[in-house]
């Protein structure tokens with residue numbers, strides 16, 4: 702039997718192509734605030750609880766009662782985190798109420814090592830940062846049917862003040878421009894009707910990760926690797 706070069710094996714699978722060393726490629730979901738990313742991700746996790754996982758973020762804020770280090774967050778301090786940021790250990794960071802938050806490359810790789818798809822719900826700035834790393838995820842951009850509809854959804858969610866609503870809408874306009882630029886994302890999905898959108902996302906993921914599902918006796922979907 703001929704000895705095949707390792708590159709040959711690597712080309713067999715698409716989504717799992719780097720599984721030999723690292724695990725499945727992460728999945729980035731990006732889109733303006735209020736487009737429906739959390740709603741779609743929740744559906745995905747509900748349907749496929751063993752396939753997807755979030756990474757554990759770092760934070761410099763104090764743990765709240767019941768929060769465990771390494772489970773809810775990696776709790777750290779400002780000096781240490783700033784040093785790690787300088788070392789390039791984070792793929793994205795943000796500041797909220799004076800505390801630092803961030804996703805480390807290592808946290809994503811830990812999910813990959815478990816053989817699960819690490820799901821990253823991040824903004825365009827985060828996408829740009831990830832593109833400078835070797836994480837090599839699949840990029841999905843979720844866009845609203847229109848800015849007017851986005852405004853309606855954000856208002857209906859009841860989480861915004863007039864000021865934060867305006868801020869989100871203005872950021873959304875520039876995010877849409879980046880999201881719709883060809884080559885920036887592997888797929889752009891318009892979230893018009895939720896059921897249809899979820900179906901498109903689901904089909905993309907099944908094909909991309911080279912997975913198929915079948916309806917079992919209990920009508921629960923099960924994954925098989927082809």
Ligand SMILES: Nc1ncnc2c1ncn2[C@@H]1O[C@H](COP(=O)(O)OP(=O)(O)OP(=O)(O)O)[C@@H](O)[C@H]1O
Pocket residue numbers: 732733734735736737738739740741854855857858892893894895896898
């Ligand atoms: N297709 C849809 N049609 C109508 N409403 C929707 C649709 N998808 C999501 N929504 C609603 O829009 C609101 C915003 O959705 P969601 O919170 O999932 O957005 P998000 O992109 O995760 O926002 P953020 O980035 O701010 O967390 C929610 O109230 C959600 O129920």
